[in-house]
Amino acid sequence: MRIVFKMALAAALFLGCGPMPDDGRKLVTDEALDTPLRGVTEAERAAFFAGDATFDAMYRPVDGLGPLYIRGSCASCHEEATNGPGVVEKMAAVYDDGITPKPVDFPYGRSVRPYVTAGATTPVEPGPDLKVTQRVGLPILGRGYLEAIRDDEIERVEALQSERARRGESQVTGRINRVTRHSQANPDDPTHHLQFGDSGLVGRFGAKARVATLDDFAADALQGDMGMTSPLRPEELPNPDGLTDDLHPGIDVDLDTVNALATYVRLVEIPQRQEPDPAAVQLFSDIGCAECHVPSLHTRADYPIGALADIDAPVYTDLLLHEMGTALSDGLEDEDARSTEWRTAPLIGLRFLRAYMHDSRAQTIDEAIRAHQSEGSEANASVDRYLSLSAEERQRLTDFVGSL
Template identity: 35%
Template structure:
């Protein structure tokens, strides 16, 4: 009988055969194969994020303090959250026990963890640890598949485990007895999806209208899961939160989806100056104009500087990105976002401090929160920032094929590189030598582009409109499973084709791609999968 991965690859092949003949080339698939994803962790474990940065000449390593903070960030990001400050299964802040089945010797935490090791999980949340959404192909990567029942795995051995699947399908919504109903858009072998409502609705899920009868914009995240029924928190026995009626909103076309991208290399993007982004834009302005490509930065409403993180470049910095994600995705309040997304007392317990995750002031290190231990002073959300800051970017294939090498030139010739800018440079002088004056091979201009009706999601963020998106950085795309902001496809051919629709700035470029010989199209696909 074919393996799970063989069935997935066979299904993908059938889809490709049914694809429009103008796109008859074939996506080579995930570089390294699905067996090289998080799905294989019950047999081989999962790697830590790509190594921390080194200075460009390769001689000067990241400083010892920076490296220590990098590894501490891995420990914090891997911790499985409990919802109660006093009900974590192991001492707060300490590494969780190693996997008793495979006995891996890699750096803790072994992932996914079986026991809670931190606290503060919100009454409403999308995930219960950072690496629940960022693990493909290594910790800190994008979304993929995980073993759905690690508790059973620990108890009964590898033979009891089901095949790896979307962790939003079973693992996260039902962990520790949570009583969540999984909506239809979280498919067993589909992408990890965060949900935003396009328009506001009332408690019954019906649209709210203004005095003129017009729909009112929402655009905010509506968390998928609640802690109702959770078995490891005795402080909330009467929690009765209900989930939003996601199926009704799906029928009303009121949902906008987001999927996770990698956290790796973001410190380099954070270190690019605004003038570098604008200079790269100006250098290609003539070629852009000729192809109908505009592009503009999203900007902070406070100081006017360029924002660059998130699908619509709505977040200014790694610090903002980290604090917001901790609150929005896991419901954990912190110094940057001190107010809970759900404040129902029956579901937060009587003794839970708010904000929950803050700079640590303890006089000793009994629970790893000593003010006098430099590694334990920072709040988790700040430690996540340091993890992302000092993680190198995704690495391309070391020996690309001749087709991939030719594809890189064709990628530029048809105009793809006008938005997917291959390289930028970080600031010439920085406090951290490992970040300064080095190339960033991100393949993005970090600008907003109107992608037309086909990709429009109806959500505005910052100055980005309903059909505008930041050019997605393509480094690491060769090992991603799902594409586009909503994860609608796992086929690069479909992702390319989706760039063409009424009003899209990419129409001329996709037209040029369509007119290529099949072998040239294939070369571009081979190049993309080499990144």
């Protein structure tokens, strides 16, 4: 764990590099957010705190930051394991409808990478005529539960929704984002045994469920958001200056660092929930929120973190993609997901979020629910039912959602 302390020290020394865009909101809470899972072993507890330090560490150019990057640490977009303040801006080329993607090549990717170091001079910035949307750094609370859920549970819910839709009982028809692994094989990951290029995997992570596992996500975030290469993603992303390396020659962080980050994310607990109001639980189900925000799904018996194995995980998501309507479209296709499709957001730790929805467009839970409604959204009927509740019932429902 020596490397972790070295990086924590680096964090203290790194003075940042000018103003960085964020959602402008401060986190106001006295409660500890990122706590380890209840019931973990001593070794897991130690791994949690070591990984937490790596997650907070601010990388410097000499550590391999860049040549292009968005932020220097994981925590700058996932402060205290919740959402933001850092955001990623995404670029898309769309036809006049503002929704349908145009076949335009993005040689440097879809993410705006505004900061340069290590000799780079040209950031990746949106050109004219592009649609620019924002994705806030998602909360990482309880994400180990999401990884532990059995594939066949998610397949079961997908089949159930399609059966109910076929019988005309519902408009909700989620589908799995079948994704490909873009990271190299990870010999030290006890959770999965995947190779580079393995496909047909059940996507779970990211606002469009574009990644299947947390080690793949950690390696992707290091490379894409920070310009930090690792054995899982050994190459710098293409950039306008054609640079293939930075001030840290070769691969920037080792496999232990990637796994420390993935392990930390796996071990972050779902914040303690209050005893639910039974009437609100009933409403949540009656008006169809629970069709997508499935209260619990069963986990794998062989998941290596014992506290997460073979349990009903209270995640309030089906991990499926849903058509969410024109108003939410971003013109982007992530793996198999379309412009208007989004993964059902897990309702976890909502009282700690600064704002709601993938781009933080909603300031309150009521606004978040209303934002589910636009042309073509599978959630339209559910929002109609919400709007026809009495003001008092709506309050009970949003209080309950906010307590999750």
